[in-house]
Amino acid sequence: MHRRIPLATLACLSMLTLAACGGGDADPAAYPEDDITLVVPFAAGGPTDTVTRLIAEPMAEELGAEIIVQNVEGAGGTVAAGQVAEADGNGYEVLIHHIGMSTAPGLYPDLAYDPLEDFKTVGLVTDVPMTIVARKDFEPENLEELATYVEENADTVTLANAGVGAASQLCGLLIEQQLGVDLTEVPYDGTGPALTDLVGGQVDFMCDQTTNTAAQIQSGDIKAYAVTTPEPIEALPDLPTTADEGWTDVEVGVWHGLYVPAETPDEIVEKLTGALEVALQDQNVIDSMADLGTTPAPAEDVTPDAHTAKLQEQIDLWTPIIEESGVTGG
Amino acid sequence: MSTESGVAHGAGHRPAPFRPDLYAGAAFIVLGLAFAIAGSRYDVGSALRMGSGYVPLALGALLAVLGLLVVAMAFRGGDPAIRDVQREPVPWRRGGLLVGAVMFFGFFVSGLGLAPTLFVTTFIAALAGHGTSPLKAALTSAGITALCLVVFVALLRLRLPLLGEWLGG
Amino acid sequence: MDGILLGLETALQPSNILICLLGVTLGTAVGVLPGIGPTATVALLLPITFEFDAVASLIMLAGIYYGAQYGGSTTAILLNLPGESSSVVTALDGHQMARQGRAGPALATAALGSFFAGTVGTIVLAAFAPPLAQLALKFGPADYFAVVVLGLIASIALASGSTVKALAMIVLGLLLGTIGQDQFTGVPRFTFGVRELYEGLDFVSLAVGLFGLAEIIRNLESRHSASIVTRKVEGLWLKKDDFRRITKPVLRGTALGSVLGVLPGGGHVLASFTSYSVEKNLSKDPKKFGTGVIEGVAAPESANNAAAQTSFIPLLSLGLPAHPVMALLVGAFIIQGITPGPNVINDEPELVWGLIASMWVGNLLLVMLNLPLIGIWVKMLAVPYEVMFPAIIAFASIGCYSLNLNAWDVFAIAGAGVVGYFLIRWGCEAAPLLLGFVLGPLLEENLRRAMIISRGDPTVFATRPISASLLALAAVIIVIAVLPSVRRKREVVFQGEDD
Structure with missing residues (x-):
C-alpha cells in the first residue's frame, strides 16, 4: 500500500500492440530482445x-x-x-x-x-475443472436423481450455457450424450448472466468452470452435483466426481x-x-x-x-x- | 442540394411531395426490405425456437412499414419539424474528403504505420475546411500528427508501430 | 453503519486518497480522449493497478472508472462525441449548450449532478445492497424483455421531431444491433464473411460516425463555422436560476438511476435515456429539449452516475458482474487473490467497505478536480474549426482502431457518418438509433430466452407480474405519445408546404 509507483508501471500501459515489428530474421539465441x-x-x-x-x-x-x-x-x-x-x-x-x-x-x-x-x-x-450445478430449489439432490428427473421431465428441464462454443455448452453436449436426451438449451452472453439467472432460479441447471461457480457453491446460492475431473478437487473436497457416479462420458476440463x-x-x-x-x-x-x-x-x-x-x-x-x-x- | 425541396404548385393542385421525407422513407423501406430479405435466408424458426432470421425478418418488415408511413407523410405536407428549415446544399466535395480521410486511415494504418497514415489522413481532412490552402492543411496536419503521437505513443504507449511493414518499420 | 465507518477509515488513509486521486486523474485524462469510452479506458489502465495491493488496486480501478465516465461526458458536451451509450443523452442538450457559449454551466451541472448522485448512490449501496440484489435476481428474461421495451418506447421522447421517424430510427438501430454472430445458433448474420464483424459493429465507431463525423460534414455546409461556439461565452458557473432549474431533475435522475443501475446488462443506459424522457414529459416546454436546456444535462448525468454506483450491488452482494466494467473488476479481484462472491463482504469487510467509501471519496475528488478544469476545457473550444475538425478525425480514428486493431471499426465510422449525415438532414435523429443499437441485442436475447423457457407460450409476458406491469406502462406511454401526433397530422393534411 505504501509502495511507490515504479516507472515500470507506466510501461504496463502498453497493453495494445501490433505484431512485434521487424526482427524476422533475428538470432534465436539472442531471444528475447x-x-x-x-x-x-x-x-x-x-x-x-x-x-x-x-x-x-x-x-x-x-x-x-x-x-x-x-x-x-x-x-x-x-x-x-x-x-x-x-x-x-x-x-x-x-x-x-x-x-x-x-x-x-x-x-x-x-x-x-x-x-x-x-x-x-x-x-x-x-x-480447469468443471462442475454440474443447479438452482438451489431444483428437485434432484444428486446425479442419479438428476438422471431420472431429466428423463421424466425432458420437455421442461432447461440447461443454461454461456453461448456457442463456450465450455459450458460443450459440457452440456456431453451431458446430453450421457443421458441420451435432447435438452432445452438456454444460451446466454457469457457466464455472468447465465449464473445470475441460475442463482435467480430462472433456469434449472448448467455445467461451468469452477472459476465461475466455486464461490456460489460455497455460499449455498446454487447446489452442485459433481465435478468433471477424475479426482475430487481441493476447493470443493466433498463434491463427488462424475466418474464416481458413473457418468463416464462427462469428463471434461477447460x-x-x-x-x-x-x-x-x-x-x-x-x-x-x-x-x-x-x-x-x-x-x-x-x-x-x-x-x-x-x-x-x-x-x-x-x-x-x-x-x-x-x-x-x-x-x-x-x-x-x-x-x-x-x-x-x- | 436545392432540388430536395418540393416545388409548391398553385392553389387547387395537389402539392408535390416533400423530398426529404420521400428520401428518408425510401431509405427506410430499402434498408428494411434488405434486412428482411437477407434475414429470411437464415433459419427463421418458430416462436418457441426462434432462428437467426426471426428477429431481423420481423424488424425489417416493421422498418419497411414505418418507411411507408414516412413516405405518406411526404405527400401530406411533410414533417413539420424540418419543413420550414432552410437547407444548405450538400457539401459533396468536403464530405467526400472527410469520408476519404477516415477510410484512408482504416486501409493503410497497419501497412504504412501510424505516423505517415495519420499525416495523410489529417491532411486530406484539413483540405475539407473552408479557405484551407494545401500549405495550411499541411501545417495543420503536421501539428495534429505530432500531438497525437505524443498523446498516444509517448504518453499512453499504445503500441502502434510508427512506421508500418511496407516502409520497413 | 459499522461497515461504512470501517470503510471510511480505510478510504481516508492518506495513501489510499492518493491512489484514488491518481485513479480519477488518469481515468479523466484518458476518458476525455475522443473515441475512447470508459470500458476502453478501464481495460487500458487495468495493468497499472496490478502494482498495488488488493485494497489499493481496487480503489484505483474504481477511481479510473468514475474518472473515465466523467471524462466521457466532457467530450460529449464539448465535441458532441459520446464515448459510451449513456453519454449519448448528455450530448443532446450539453453540446447545444456548448455551442451557445454555455459549456461552463453544462460541465458544472454534469460535475455537481454526478457528485450528488454519486453520494446518494453510495448510501443506497451501503444501506440497501441485499434487498436490491434480490430484486435484480427476480428479473427473469421475460421481465428483462419488458423493461427494454419500456425503455425503447420511452425513448421516443428523445426525438424533438416526428414520432414515426424516431420509431423508424429505433428499429434501424435494433437491426444494426443484429449484425454479428447469433449467440443462440452461432450463425454469423449480415457479416458477408468478414470475421472481424462477428462481434458486431462497435458502439463507439457508430456514435463517433453518427454524431461526430456527420456533424462535421454538416458544419462544413456553410462558410460561417469559425469555431464550435456560435455565441459569446457567457460565464463558467451556474446562475441562480440554473440551480433552481436543475434541483428536481437531479433528484429524479438520481432516484431512477439508483434503481435501474441494479439491472444487469443495460441498466445504466436505460437510466440515462429514461430520466431524459421523464424530464421532457414533465417539462412545461418539452419542445425546448434538444436545443440546449440545462435540465437535459442534469437529469441523465445524475441518473448515469447513480446507476454507476448501484451497478456494483450485484457484484458485491452476489459476486455477479452486471456489465463489462464489472467483469474487468472481477478479474482484478481474482488476480489479487480474492474470489468475488456472496461471501466476500463477510470475508473481506475492510476491502469491500473500503471500496464503497472510496467511491464517495472518488466522486468528491472528481468534483474538486474538474470544476477548476472547466475554464481550460471551455478555452479549447475557441480553437479555429479548421484545426479542430481534422484533430477530431485523427483522435477518433486512432481511438476506435487502437482498442481491437480492427480496420472495420474505422470503416464503420465512415459509413455511419455518411448515413447519419443524410438521415439527420432528412429530419431523422441519431440518438434513438443508438439506443436501439445498444438495447437491440438485449431485446432479442431476452425475447428468445423467455420463449424457450416458457416453451413457446407468449402469455408468459402477461402472467409474470413484473413484465405485465412494465408492458402495460409501455402501452400507456405509446398511446399518450401517438395521440397528439395523430391530431397534428390531421391538421396539416391539406396544408401546402413552403420549404
Missing part, C-alpha cells in the same frame, strides 16, 4: 485472461523481457488464433488458448487455419495451452517452454490457481509433445460430437 505479446482470445477480466495475467509476470521475469497481454476477442477465439497463425514466427507473438482450440475445426467449417499444422505447441498451462506460429525456431519454443515451466512452479501462481479451484499443469504436461498429443486427442474427441449435435459456429 524485444517485448513479447501474449494474445488472449477472450475479454479482459474473463477466466482465460486471469490465468494469462497470472503466468505472464513470472514468465516475463524468467525470460528477461516484458510480456504485454493483448485481448483480441471474436468468433469463439478464432480471430485471435487466426491473427497469431499469420504472425511472424519469431517468438514475439504468442497465443494462449483453451479447449476452444480443439473444438474450432468442428464448429467453424471455413476455419482459416489448422490448429495442428499452423502452430507449434509450447506446453499446457492448466486444466485445458489451456500456449502456441506460437509454426515457423518459429525450436530454440525459441524451448525458451518459452522453460519459462512456462518456471512460472507454473511460482508459489503465487499455485496459490491463485487454487483460489480458482484449479492447479498448474503437472511438469510432464508442460512440454510441446504432451501438448500436441492433448490437442490431437481433443480434436478427435470433439469434432464428431459437435458434428452430430448440429451446433455450428458459422
Whole structure:
C-alpha cells in the first residue's frame, strides 16, 4: 500500500500492440530482445485472461523481457488464433488458448487455419475443472436423481450455457450424450448472466468452470452435483466426481495451452517452454490457481509433445460430437 | 442540394411531395426490405425456437412499414419539424474528403504505420475546411500528427508501430 | 453503519486518497480522449493497478472508472462525441449548450449532478445492497424483455421531431444491433464473411460516425463555422436560476438511476435515456429539449452516475458482474487473490467497505478536480474549426482502431457518418438509433430466452407480474405519445408546404 509507483508501471500501459515489428530474421539465441505479446482470445477480466495475467509476470521475469497481454476477442477465439497463425514466427507473438482450440475445426467449417499444422505447441498451462450445478430449489439432490428427473421431465428441464462454443455448452453436449436426451438449451452472453439467472432460479441447471461457480457453491446460492475431473478437487473436497457416479462420458476440463506460429525456431519454443515451466512452479501462481479451484499443469504436461498429443486427442474427441449435435459456429 | 425541396404548385393542385421525407422513407423501406430479405435466408424458426432470421425478418418488415408511413407523410405536407428549415446544399466535395480521410486511415494504418497514415489522413481532412490552402492543411496536419503521437505513443504507449511493414518499420 | 465507518477509515488513509486521486486523474485524462469510452479506458489502465495491493488496486480501478465516465461526458458536451451509450443523452442538450457559449454551466451541472448522485448512490449501496440484489435476481428474461421495451418506447421522447421517424430510427438501430454472430445458433448474420464483424459493429465507431463525423460534414455546409461556439461565452458557473432549474431533475435522475443501475446488462443506459424522457414529459416546454436546456444535462448525468454506483450491488452482494466494467473488476479481484462472491463482504469487510467509501471519496475528488478544469476545457473550444475538425478525425480514428486493431471499426465510422449525415438532414435523429443499437441485442436475447423457457407460450409476458406491469406502462406511454401526433397530422393534411 505504501509502495511507490515504479516507472515500470507506466510501461504496463502498453497493453495494445501490433505484431512485434521487424526482427524476422533475428538470432534465436539472442531471444528475447524485444517485448513479447501474449494474445488472449477472450475479454479482459474473463477466466482465460486471469490465468494469462497470472503466468505472464513470472514468465516475463524468467525470460528477461516484458510480456504485454493483448485481448483480441471474436468468433469463439478464432480471430485471435487466426491473427497469431499469420504472425511472424519469431517468438514475439504468442497465443494462449483453451479447449476452444480443439473444438474450432468442428464448429467453424471455413476455419482459416489448422490448429495442428499452423502452430507449434509450447506446453499446457492448466486444466480447469468443471462442475454440474443447479438452482438451489431444483428437485434432484444428486446425479442419479438428476438422471431420472431429466428423463421424466425432458420437455421442461432447461440447461443454461454461456453461448456457442463456450465450455459450458460443450459440457452440456456431453451431458446430453450421457443421458441420451435432447435438452432445452438456454444460451446466454457469457457466464455472468447465465449464473445470475441460475442463482435467480430462472433456469434449472448448467455445467461451468469452477472459476465461475466455486464461490456460489460455497455460499449455498446454487447446489452442485459433481465435478468433471477424475479426482475430487481441493476447493470443493466433498463434491463427488462424475466418474464416481458413473457418468463416464462427462469428463471434461477447460485445458489451456500456449502456441506460437509454426515457423518459429525450436530454440525459441524451448525458451518459452522453460519459462512456462518456471512460472507454473511460482508459489503465487499455485496459490491463485487454487483460489480458482484449479492447479498448474503437472511438469510432464508442460512440454510441446504432451501438448500436441492433448490437442490431437481433443480434436478427435470433439469434432464428431459437435458434428452430430448440429451446433455450428458459422 | 436545392432540388430536395418540393416545388409548391398553385392553389387547387395537389402539392408535390416533400423530398426529404420521400428520401428518408425510401431509405427506410430499402434498408428494411434488405434486412428482411437477407434475414429470411437464415433459419427463421418458430416462436418457441426462434432462428437467426426471426428477429431481423420481423424488424425489417416493421422498418419497411414505418418507411411507408414516412413516405405518406411526404405527400401530406411533410414533417413539420424540418419543413420550414432552410437547407444548405450538400457539401459533396468536403464530405467526400472527410469520408476519404477516415477510410484512408482504416486501409493503410497497419501497412504504412501510424505516423505517415495519420499525416495523410489529417491532411486530406484539413483540405475539407473552408479557405484551407494545401500549405495550411499541411501545417495543420503536421501539428495534429505530432500531438497525437505524443498523446498516444509517448504518453499512453499504445503500441502502434510508427512506421508500418511496407516502409520497413 | 459499522461497515461504512470501517470503510471510511480505510478510504481516508492518506495513501489510499492518493491512489484514488491518481485513479480519477488518469481515468479523466484518458476518458476525455475522443473515441475512447470508459470500458476502453478501464481495460487500458487495468495493468497499472496490478502494482498495488488488493485494497489499493481496487480503489484505483474504481477511481479510473468514475474518472473515465466523467471524462466521457466532457467530450460529449464539448465535441458532441459520446464515448459510451449513456453519454449519448448528455450530448443532446450539453453540446447545444456548448455551442451557445454555455459549456461552463453544462460541465458544472454534469460535475455537481454526478457528485450528488454519486453520494446518494453510495448510501443506497451501503444501506440497501441485499434487498436490491434480490430484486435484480427476480428479473427473469421475460421481465428483462419488458423493461427494454419500456425503455425503447420511452425513448421516443428523445426525438424533438416526428414520432414515426424516431420509431423508424429505433428499429434501424435494433437491426444494426443484429449484425454479428447469433449467440443462440452461432450463425454469423449480415457479416458477408468478414470475421472481424462477428462481434458486431462497435458502439463507439457508430456514435463517433453518427454524431461526430456527420456533424462535421454538416458544419462544413456553410462558410460561417469559425469555431464550435456560435455565441459569446457567457460565464463558467451556474446562475441562480440554473440551480433552481436543475434541483428536481437531479433528484429524479438520481432516484431512477439508483434503481435501474441494479439491472444487469443495460441498466445504466436505460437510466440515462429514461430520466431524459421523464424530464421532457414533465417539462412545461418539452419542445425546448434538444436545443440546449440545462435540465437535459442534469437529469441523465445524475441518473448515469447513480446507476454507476448501484451497478456494483450485484457484484458485491452476489459476486455477479452486471456489465463489462464489472467483469474487468472481477478479474482484478481474482488476480489479487480474492474470489468475488456472496461471501466476500463477510470475508473481506475492510476491502469491500473500503471500496464503497472510496467511491464517495472518488466522486468528491472528481468534483474538486474538474470544476477548476472547466475554464481550460471551455478555452479549447475557441480553437479555429479548421484545426479542430481534422484533430477530431485523427483522435477518433486512432481511438476506435487502437482498442481491437480492427480496420472495420474505422470503416464503420465512415459509413455511419455518411448515413447519419443524410438521415439527420432528412429530419431523422441519431440518438434513438443508438439506443436501439445498444438495447437491440438485449431485446432479442431476452425475447428468445423467455420463449424457450416458457416453451413457446407468449402469455408468459402477461402472467409474470413484473413484465405485465412494465408492458402495460409501455402501452400507456405509446398511446399518450401517438395521440397528439395523430391530431397534428390531421391538421396539416391539406396544408401546402413552403420549404
